[in-house]
Structure formats: C-alpha cells, structure tokens
Amino acid sequence: MMIMDTLISRCFGALAALGGSAIGWAQRASHASLALVQQGTPAQPGAAPSLPKVPDSPSFWMPNDASEFSGQIDGLFDFLVWVSAISMLGIMAAMIYFCMKYRAPSRAANEAAQSQVDHSNTLEITWSIIPLFVVIGVFVVGFKQYADLRTPPREAYEVRATGQRWKWGFEYPEGLQHPELHVPLGRNVRVMIQSVDVLHSLYIPEFRTKMDAVPGRYTELWFKATKAGAYPIYCAEYCGTAHSDMLTRVVVHTPEDFKAWVAEEIKRVESMPLPELGLLTYNQSGCATCHSLDGSQKVGPTFKGLFGRQEKVTSFGAVTVDENYLRESILEPQAKIVEGFPPSMPTFKGQLSDRRIAGLIEYIKTLK
C-alpha cells in the first residue's frame, strides 16, 4: 500500500503543480481534533499513564479488533466476503466464458443461436433456493449478534455521552466531565447518548459499534473492550459545517490505571490556575473546532490577539473585545456576531461553570 500511495501522491503532485499553487495542494489538516486522535500520546497533560502503542490492524478490511463484538462481527463479515467473492467469480467466469465460446463470427454470417432453450424450472428453483438458504443463515446470525449489541447487561459501568455541534462530551459517574471516553479494560461499559442540537452518531470502528445521538431522547450502546489502547471516535451522522472534525478518542486503560486516571483528572481540574483551566476548557468544550489559536481562519474568529481588538459586529457596530464581550459571546453567541462569520455557535449557558468561563477569558488574554 505504501508504494502505491507514494506513486499516486507523485502523480497527483504533478497534476497539482500543473494546476498551479492556487489548489493549495500542500495544505494539510491542522485541526486540533485531528491531531488529538492521531497523536500516540494523549493531548491532555497528565491524562493517562503509559498507553501501549496500538499496531496497525492485521486485517485488510477491518480496523483493529478491540471489543468482544469485533471478532464475532468480523467472522460474519469474512463469511460474507467469501460467499460474495465465490458468487462473483462464478458469475463473471460464466459471463466471460459464454462471451468467448458463443461469440458470433459476424452479423453477415447470420449465425443463429445454437439453442433456443428459454426456461428450466429446475434451474430457477435451484438458483432461488441456494441464495435463500445463505441469506436466511446470515440473517439469523446477524440477528443474534444485533440483539447482543443492543442489549446492555445489567452490570455495567455507565458513562453519559453528549453530542453537540461539533464536539463529544462524556460525563463519568465519579463526577468528572471529559472530552474523551476513558474506559476500563475487560469491563462492560454502557454509554447513554444524547444530543443537544441535531442528529449525531457515536461511532467507534475498533469496537464495531455505532449509535445515533437523537435530540429529545436517549439512545445507548455498550461494549466490553478487550485491548488497551487509544482508538478514534467519529461522528457518523452528518451534522453540518464541522461534522468531519467532530472527533475524539476512546482510551482503554487497565482497571488500576483507569481508577488512577479518574482520580488524577478530578484533582487536576479542581486545583488548576485560571488560564490553564481556560486552555483545558478550550480543548474539552469544542472551542478548538471553530476557533484557532494561531491566527488561521476556521468557522469562527481566531483567539490569537482577540482580546482588546476592535471588531465590527452585526446589529451593533464596533465593539472592543473585553471581558464582558467575551462572556456575552460564550453565553449568548448570537447577540453580537463578528462580521464575516456565520451565526453557527451554540450557547454554553448552563454548560460551563463560572470558573471555567473566567478561565477561558484569562486564557484568551494570554494569546497576544
């Protein structure tokens, strides 16, 4: 695959060069959330004790197998791949063989078909019954697996997940909020999912599971992680502008490490200086999806040099960005929108503590 990638990149590189630099070929993703998922080490300081590096998946098709379900579902998937490949080969072989064997010499030769056989009930029944048995088989196995996937055991560690444009948030029974899903290895975990705005879908490929987050109701999924490590979590249901940046990770710890992680996280948040709490909030609450720290333009204005700047805002004229404007923008984002930006920011009223809002303001002040 590597060689092919390089080859293709070169081809396209040449094409892009022809097309001019305007195409911006060399630009690469610089999204905090992407970086978060890709880094082998956790993005949060002191987040997790050493995590084993997850090797590439041994399977051509599937990502790593890291939950109790993964192996079962892969088994059924592989069976389907084999059945499909064999059917496909059979059909194609017949097609190609007939085309070669029975090809007419020319139209002028007026060669008639060797036979006008046009029905055979035996054949029709055969090629109806055989696929029927195959699909009944896969249906039954698929049903059993699905029923398991959708029936959480009574004994499970419960985490609440909230989808919001464009971030995931997780709340742990110990009273901790965190943007990543951390779970203990080998224990049943039940995730109650909700959405505060539009549809989202919590998707963990390594666990082969996914469930929509539906505003106005709770949905749930459960799994038992079987391999320690960090794996990506995606939003799989289209949710607007930054849908593809609505990423985070699931981190599977050994049970002892997990306990230590929870305790340390709680302690850390409680005793943090304000600007540091601001940076944490910036990463945890989804600010990073739309506001950059380096001056680059995303969905919303960059935080770099924001404090003290004069901004033109719709419906108000000009404002100087001060503590009160920032507070208002966090709690009532639609009140004064900086010109040239879409009114797409959700309110954080009731979601951020006063200390966290103060932290954010102090953190923005440090970004000269």
Next chain:
Amino acid sequence: MTSPSATADVLAAPSSTRDENYLTHEKGLASWLLTLDHKRIGVMYLMCVLGAFLLGGVFALLVRTELLTPGRTIVDHDTYNQLFTLHGAVMVFLVIIPGIPAALGNFVLPLQLGAKDVAFPRLNLASWYLWVIGAVFMVVSLITNAADTGWTFYTPYSTVTTTSVIPALFGAFILGFSSIFTGMNFITTIHKLRPPGMTWFRMPLFLWALYSTAVIQVLATPVLAITLLMLIVERVVGIGIFDPALGGDPVMFQHFFWFYSHPAVYIMIVPAFGVVSEIFPTFSRKRIFGYKFIALSSIAIAILGFLVWGHHMFTSGQSVVAATIFSAITFLIAIPTAIKVFNWIATMYKGSIHLDAPMLYALFFLWVFTIGGLTGVFLGVMSVDVHLHDTYFVVAHFHYVMMGGAITAFLAGVHYWWPKMTGRLYDDRLARIGCVILFIGLNLTFFPQFILGTRGMPRRYYNYLEEFQGLHQLSTLGAFIMGVAFVLVAVYLIGSLKKGRVAPANPWGSNTLEWRTPSPPAYYNFHNPPEVTNGPYDYAEWVYDTKTGGYERKTSDAS
C-alpha cells in the same frame, strides 16, 4: 431504406422516407415546446437529463478533488457540504429517477406497444414542464445559498440550517409530481393500448419493468411530497413536526423519508433491469431465459420494496423487533434480484453473441450491479450494518448500484436506441473504447471506497485522517478517468448526429415493435397498427442484410 422492398416490413411502408419523420414533421422551437408527441417529449427529457447529469458530474468531480488531501484542497467546509448535497439531489431527483423511464421510456414505450402515443399526451408534456420547473427551483437553491443538508434532508438539521433548503425541497416536491404523472401515464397506456396479440406475457420485459416502476412512482412519491411539505411548513411556520425543539420527532422524518426513498431506489434500478433484459437476448440472438421469472420478479421487487425502509435506520434507535422485521424482508428482495442475474447469464448460454456497444454496456452492468447487489447483503445483515452504516462502504454500495447499475443501463439503453431516436449510427469502436474506460474508472473510483468504509471512514467528511489518503486519491483518480470517458461518449454521440452513418430500421435484429418503424420513426409511428404473433424475443424471422446494414424480416404472414 428509401422505399419499401419486397422483404421489408410493410407496416410502416408509406412513410418510410427520411424526409418524413417525427424530427422533421414540424419545425421551430414552438413545435418542440408544445409538442404532444411522446418521441419528442422523450428526446427533450433526454437532453435535460443529460444536462443535469453534466451538472451533477461536475459537482462530483469537485467533491472528489476536495478529498485529494485530508485538509482543505480547493473549497471550505461549508462549500464542500453544499457540493455533496447538490451532487446527490441533482443525480437522484433530476437524473436517475427520470433517466430511464421518462427519457427512454417515453420514447420507447408507445412504440413497443405499437401505439400512436401514450394514453394521456398532454399529461406527458405537463410532466416534462414540471421537471423543468423543479429543476429551476433546484438551481435557485444552488445560486442563492445552496442547501447543505445532504440529499436526505434529515431533520432537525434541515430545520435549523441557514442555507436555502426551501427551494431545494420545493424543487424535489415538484419533481415528485413529474414522476407521478409519468407513472400514471405508463400504467394506463400499458393496460389500455396493447396491440392485438400482445398478451401480458408477450410484452417486452422493458415494459414489465416500466410498469413495475410506474406502480412504485404512483404509490410512493405522494408520501415524499407530503413529507417535504411538512418540513417546509415546519421551517416557515414553526409547527413542530420533526424538530424536537418544537416538540417534534426527528426519527419520524427518517421513517417518512425512507418510506418513499427506499422504493425510489427501485424506481431507479428496475427500469435498468428492463433495458438489459432487451439487450441480452437481442445480442445473443436467443430467446430470453426465464421470461416469466424476470417479469414477475420485477413485480415482487416493487411490492417488497415498500416494506424494507427501516433497514436505513438500524442505528437510529429504532427497536430491535422493527429492525429484525426490516432486515428479514430486505433479504427476501435479494432473491428476485439474484434470479434476474442468473437468467441474464443463462440467456447467453449457447447464443450467438455480438459484442457491440450496447451489449458491452449490458455486460458492464451485470458486472458492477452484481458487486452492488452482493454488498447490499452485507448492509442488510443487522450486526454488520452497525459497523458499516454511514461509512464509505454505503457510499460505494449505492454508487455501484446507482452509477454502475442505473447509469450504466441508461447508457446501454441510449446506445441501443440511439439509431432509432436519431436515425444515425455512432462509431461503435469509439463507443466500445469509451465503455472500457468508464468501466475502469468506475471500479477505480468506488472499489477503494469499500475499503475506506470497512476501515471506519465515515461518509460526508470534509477532513479525514491521513491514513485514508491513499485510497481517497485512488478514488479521485478513478473519478477523473470516468470524466474522460463521459467526454468521449459525448463527443462521438454528438458527432454521429452530423457524420454518423444513416441507421437502418433494425440495426441489431430486435423483434420488439419499435424496430418495425423506420429510423427515425414516422410522426404517427405506425400506419397500420401492428399485430403481434410471436414472443418479443423470437429472432428466427430476422435476417441480416449486408446491403442495408440492418435486419430485414422474412415472413410469410405480412398482411
């Protein structure tokens, strides 16, 4: 072809001069825009559908170009979301749904029935105008602030987005009526206007397919119309139907939407089955294998297609019981589909096979549609679907079915009936080259997407993890190869209008009635209503004549 020979079919004899046909019968723009002739309406549909296909194709290439790199390549987030929405909406509502039935069906259906026109010619013209008005609304949405909801318009996103969703919804609403009009017309025409001797089981399979499609169009499309109207009401007046913020239920929208849109998948693919069912026997010089099984499996698919919508919703929070029932019925549909594939293959057995462009496209269809169909089984299995739902696997699957199935069969049909429609033959060598390039491009575009999907790449993503880049680039390369193929197809087809060899009445030796008219057909189609005395796929009477380059009917019972 300028005068009836002793052996030529006498049915169309008096008008079989090249000067007197439906294209030359009247002149001027008004004679087209006000025509009630099904053939002209078919041609107008064909031009419009091809225009929309160009538009949708450009959107597709922009989307694929953006996906060359994991971050920004040419456009920003929101533009990308608008591009894939427009690509989907244009291709589904403006191209594939009307593609075979309204463009090819309109031209061919009355001719295959030996009739003068469809049952309601004015309704037919009205359906074309509705298509145009619907398309205008789509374009309005496009140039104001194009919708960014995806072609599925899922709530509550479609209720809250600031883009111009309403024109797009209204466009789809109007296009639905265009589709209903065509469906009603075809049902009535097939019931009432069959010629003497054409029993139901002597109908060409293309007509069976159009009939099944028309039933779905008439029964399912009103549900979409109501759903879209409710969504418009919710956005404009703020009545809570689907948006939970207003007290509605977003999952209900999905039920309503798929109640139409799953049957709509069959509106798109069943006519394709009809087209290739004409081509396989004609180019194998052999009666079609399992006629009744193919005909009735279309009906079975049309009925079962109404009962499987919930398989789009295995991860929506729908109950396990509902999901189980939908999955079971989904598998039942696999059987009539498999039956068709096997029967087409069996038709070639011991035939006398001619690999002209239409046949090559039909084989191409068989190849890619089988992949599309088999991967549908993966998605019907509930547990496997939980992993694959909303990933590129789904994108690849439905492009294999819609692009590889419906569009390929549409192209097969265009190449098959082109001589009849235009009176000209295209360059068959170029056509075969175009077909092969398209085949390579299509597989290169969509096969890597299966792998992207199983590895966990979600669909509708603007940014993606770098590990997916290689496969995305292969896919984009394939898309551009397809672009090249389509340019080639356009060039030789348009070129044939001026420079193409004059087409004989029956270049392929088909036995369905449209080939008993001259090419292009006379304005009134048939001077004497034809009588059907044998099955649509009995080729014994047709003999190739090297002088005309077409087939002549050697028959003793010409009346």
